[in-house]
Amino acid sequence: MVTDIASQQPPAPGRPVPPPPAASSTREDLRAVMAARRDLGPDYEDALVDSFLDKLDVEIAARVRNEVAAQLHHQPPGNQPKQKDGAVGLALGSLGIGIPLTAIAAGAGHFPGLLLAWGGIVAVNFAYAISRRSQR
Structure with missing residues (x-):
């Protein structure tokens, strides 16, 4: 027993x-x-x-x-052990993509292209932040 x-x-x-x-x-x-x-x-x-x-x-x-x-x-x-999240990777990736995207958008679309490029980057980061909040 x-x-x-x-x-x-x-x-x-x-x-x-x-x-x-x-x-x-x-x-x-x-x-x-x-x-x-x-x-x-x-x-x-x-x-x-x-x-x-x-x-x-x-x-x-x-x-x-x-x-x-x-x-x-x-x-x-x-x-509980903390899980790694992709927040740092997403931030660094956004900055890494943002630099050449800024040059391309500013050269081809001027100010509206620049706003569109950075608006997309901000939207991706915002969507990620919202999804992390809902998972908690």
Whole structure:
């Protein structure tokens, strides 16, 4: 029987976490292995140890899964890892495209072309800002 760690309350901050009590089935299994070793003799020792370790591995894996689930369940939303966003890349890209676009628009379309080019750049940045706000 594996203790369901996810249903337990986390310890107070700064308090040491006590180790979980060993499951009674694990103690009973170990006692049974020791008794079988006494009855069967040293010839079966390797097989008995392997069998016990296999059962122990299953129990440890279940405990680890429960602990991970408990940690994920109790993790406050503010501690979520921050995702990289493209705000810096968009700003640098806008400036990088804006320089040659300014030269082309000013040479070909004069002031109205310049307004149109920079209006498009501003519109793209504004649309990105609005989409980021709606994702939060």
